[in-house]
Amino acid sequence: MSASKTPTLEWDDTDKLAVDVIRGLAMDAVESAGNGHPGTAMSLAPAAYLLYQRVLRHDPTDPHWIGRDRFVLSCGHSSLTLYIQLFLSGYGLTIEDLKLLRQWGSLTPAHPEHGHTIGVETTTGPLGQGIATAVGMAMAQRYERGLYDPDAAPGKSVFDHTIWCFASDGDIEEGISSEASSLAGHQQLDNLVLVYDDNHISIEGDTKVALSEDVAARYEAYGWHTIHVSDVNDVQAVYDAFVAARDQRSKPTLIVVRSIIGYPAPDKQNTGAAHGAALGAEEVAKTKVIMGFDPAVSFYCPDEVLAHTRRVVDRGQALKAEWQKDFDAWASSHPKAASELKRISQQRLPEGWADKLPDFAGESELATRKASGAVINAIAPTMPELWGGSADLAESNNTEIKGADSFLPEAHGGSPYGRILHFGIREHAMGAIMNGIALHGATRVFGGTFLTFSDYMRGAVRLAAIMKLPVTYVWTHDSIGLGEDGPTHQPVEHLASLRAIPGLDVVRPADATETAVAWRTIIEHNDRPAGLILSRQNLPVIDRSTHGSADGVAKGAYTLKDASSGIPKVILIATGSEVAIALAARDLLEEEGTPTRVVSMPCREWFEAQEASYQQEVLLPEVKARVSIEAAVALGWRDFIGDHGECLSLEHFGASAPYKILYEQYGFTPERAVAAAHSSLSKVGATSGSGPTGN
Numbered sequence: 045m046s047a048s049k050t051p052t053l054e055w056d057d058t059d060k061l062a063v064d065v066i067r068g069l070a071m072d073a074v075e076s077a078g079n080g081h082p083g084t085a086m087s088l089a090p091a092a093y094l095l096y097q098r099v100l101r102h103d104p105t106d107p108h109w110i111g112r113d114r115f116v117l118s119c120g121h122s123s124l125t126l127y128i129q130l131f132l133s134g135y136g137l138t139i140e141d142l143k144l145l146r147q148w149g150s151l152t153p154a155h156p157e158h159g160h161t162i163g164v165e166t167t168t169g170p171l172g173q174g175i176a177t178a179v180g181m182a183m184a185q186r187y188e189r190g191l192y193d194p195d196a197a198p199g200k201s202v203f204d205h206t207i208w209c210f211a212s213d214g215d216i217e218e219g220i221s222s223e224a225s226s227l228a229g230h231q232q233l234d235n236l237v238l239v240y241d242d243n244h245i246s247i248e249g250d251t252k253v254a255l256s257e258d259v260a261a262r263y264e265a266y267g268w269h270t271i272h273v274s275d276v277n278d279v280q281a282v283y284d285a286f287v288a289a290r291d292q293r294s295k296p297t298l299i300v301v302r303s304i305i306g307y308p309a310p311d312k313q314n315t316g317a318a319h320g321a322a323l324g325a326e327e328v329a330k331t332k333v334i335m336g337f338d339p340a341v342s343f344y345c346p347d348e349v350l351a352h353t354r355r356v357v358d359r360g361q362a363l364k365a366e367w368q369k370d371f372d373a374w375a376s377s378h379p380k381a382a383s384e385l386k387r388i389s390q391q392r393l394p395e396g397w398a399d400k401l402p403d404f405a406g407e408s409e410l411a412t413r414k415a416s417g418a419v420i421n422a423i424a425p426t427m428p429e430l431w432g433g434s435a436d437l438a439e440s441n442n443t444e445i446k447g448a449d450s451f452l453p454e455a456h457g458g459s460p461y462g463r464i465l466h467f468g469i470r471e472h473a474m475g476a477i478m479n480g481i482a483l484h485g486a487t488r489v490f491g492g493t494f495l496t497f498s499d500y501m502r503g504a505v506r507l508a509a510i511m512k513l514p515v516t517y518v519w520t521h522d523s524i525g526l527g528e529d530g531p532t533h534q535p536v537e538h539l540a541s542l543r544a545i546p547g548l549d550v551v552r553p554a555d556a557t558e559t560a561v562a563w564r565t566i567i568e569h570n571d572r573p574a575g576l577i578l579s580r581q582n583l584p585v586i587d588r589s590t591h592g593s594a595d596g597v598a599k600g601a602y603t604l605k606d607a608s609s610g611i612p613k614v615i616l617i618a619t620g621s622e623v624a625i626a627l628a629a630r631d632l633l634e635e636e637g638t639p640t641r642v643v644s645m646p647c648r649e650w651f652e653a654q655e656a657s658y659q660q661e662v663l664l665p666e667v668k669a670r671v672s673i674e675a676a677v678a679l680g681w682r683d684f685i686g687d688h689g690e691c692l693s694l695e696h697f698g699a700s701a702p703y704k705i706l707y708e709q710y711g712f713t714p715e716r717a718v719a720a721a722h723s724s725l726s727k728v729g730a731t732s733g734s735g736p737t738g739n
């Protein structure tokens with residue numbers, strides 16, 4: 045794009061004043077909180093203002109407009125960069141909200157929180173996540189266009205828009221951004237613009253202590269278009285760069301913008317001190333004088349500035365009205381697609397989708413990962429909103445939708461609108477990309493890797509839980525049951541550590557039938573992430589004519605096999621592959637005359653959401669002899685087994701050997717479960733102490 049084609053920026057004194065007003069508000073908000081991050085909100089003011097006022101396609105009166113551009117502030121610490129634009133644009137934030145920065149219950153928490161403040165597209169704060177989330181949004185935009193309007197010319201579809209992301213040195217340094225940016229280049233995401241605030245300062249001061257590569261050269265090597273702007277205060281140059289980046293067709297664009305953190309504060313600009321602390325009354329006063337403001341006035345925002353900036357509402361409404369005409373025309377010429385879009389947007393599932401779930405009754409044994417693959421393939425034809433893939437383990441994770449195209453530019457041998465995601469070996473980016481996809485629209489995405497590598501995704505999983513995003517992790521190879529690959533690949537602590545994340549459903553089905561119900565339940569939830577924990581090895585398919593219905597999975601735990609007569613004396617609680625061991629142990633216990641109940645507990649979170657009466661029906665409070673069986677650390681199981689219970693668990697790493705040997709060696713056998721039951725029964729007999737609580 046040549047500079048001559050770029051429209052001249054209209055920029056008057058009120059715009060100039062508005063940028064200084066932003067700087068003043070940023071300083072004052074942090075000063076009033078006593079802490080916060082003023083520096084970058086001050087230095088990035090011209091870029092943020094230009095974007096929101098002149099370039100971003102948005103209508104502040106309709107923040108959920110599907111045709112809007114998305115803005116991601118990856119450097120979430122600089123939340124004022126966003127909050128002040130939301131205030132000036134008219135999203136509902138007020139000066140009073142800015143005065144309550146970082147305060148209890150305010151709309152202006154320290155870091156932007158999606159679902160809390162209108163206009164915040166994603167929660168950011170953990171550096172690097174925002175860039176990868178933006179990549180996910182850009183991928184979702186292309187997929188959604190492919191679903192509904194694949195034949196439109198580039199830039200001409202109502203589903204076309206741009207994903208904008210502002211990022212700081214920390215975002216650029218974090219590995220997740222490299223993973224995601226590499227993939228974005230490979231995917232040729234021309235709808236993505238990353239603005240890198242190259243201010244050479246992070247918390248420890250000059251970034252020369254930790255960063256020396258040529259970032260733009262790195263991005264060029266990834267396949268990005270790059271643009272340099274030598275001074276963020278050169279608004280025409282910033283504007284030209286924005287327009288050129290937006291109009292770039294074929295690659296994502298990185299705009300490297302040089303800025304001076306804390307500008308124009310006389311003493312603290314260009315120092316780490318401007319990053320994350322109040323500038324102090326004296327410095328604030330001096331800065332206001334430099335800007336021509338009265339140093340005695342705080343939160344200065346003259347009416348003329350607000351009247352000027354709120355005109356962006358007119359601009360946005362006009363853009364939207366224009367778009368609406370096109371959308372209506374599209375809808376009338378694509379009635380089927382339009383009704384499907386409506387369904388998906390309302391997060392409704394297609395009629396009869398669950399009838400498509402496979403019935404595994406005829407199978408004798410099957411790995412739950414394979415059952416999961418069968419489920420995905422059974423429901424995929426009725427659910428176009430379902431897509432996903434793996435971090436290079438599709439065959440192992442059984443995530444492939446058979447017959448579907450790979451989501452890839454044609455140059456790389458796929459279809460730009462394909463349904464199979466290839467994340468490459470980039471688990472952390474995969475997690476954040478899934479978040480971006482879920483945030484962008486109502487499609488349902490899944491992503492697979494080995495459970496042990498969920499650690500590599502954890503930062504993104506945690507954000508999915510915070511944002512309540514309905515993404516599904518397909519985590520296979522779930523225990524020592526994976527066998528020969530050994531301790532690096534055998535999860536031991538992962539179940540406990542994932543269960544520790546509030547709002548994440550950790551679901552470990554016992555057999556193929558439970559896997560189908562687990563998928564059904566996950567799909568029926570649209571307000572939280574879930575991890576499916578699946579076995580590599582075959583597991584017996586439980587005969588449901590003689591055992592409890594797998595529908596109990598939806599309640600998190602259920603009686604799979606009750607005592608043959610009367611009230612059980614002992615309850616065995618197991619998950620996943622260890623349920624079969626519990627069933628075999630029950631047979632032994634029953635043979636010796638101990639009435640035994642087996643409870644399958646695939647999802648604690650779902651069980652904990654049940655009424656106390658149901659919980660007590662399953663875990664009879666009067667039965668204090670209990671054994672938990674799970675080939676992982678015992679952490680968390682005491683909540684269910686109580687003072688008299690025993691845990692059959694694994695408190696050390698595994699080893700490289702065939703899995704049956706490992707189960708023997710580490711004591712995951714029916715005989716050991718029986719011994720544990722005896723031990724628990726004797727504790728109950730020996731004491732009259734308190735039993736388990738809460739169930």
Ligand SMILES: Cc1ncc(C[n+]2csc(CCOP(=O)(O)OP(=O)(O)O)c2C)c(N)n1
Nearest residue numbers: 084121169170171212213214245246247319
């Ligand atoms: C993953 C992660 N690690 C550490 C932090 C803590 N932290 C917040 S900002 C920051 C670095 C600030 O430097 P930069 O990213 O250049 O932002 P600037 O000061 O230029 O605004 C750090 C280490 C974080 N928010 N996220």
Ligand SMILES: [Mg+2]
Nearest residue numbers: 213243245246
């Ligand atoms: Mg910096």
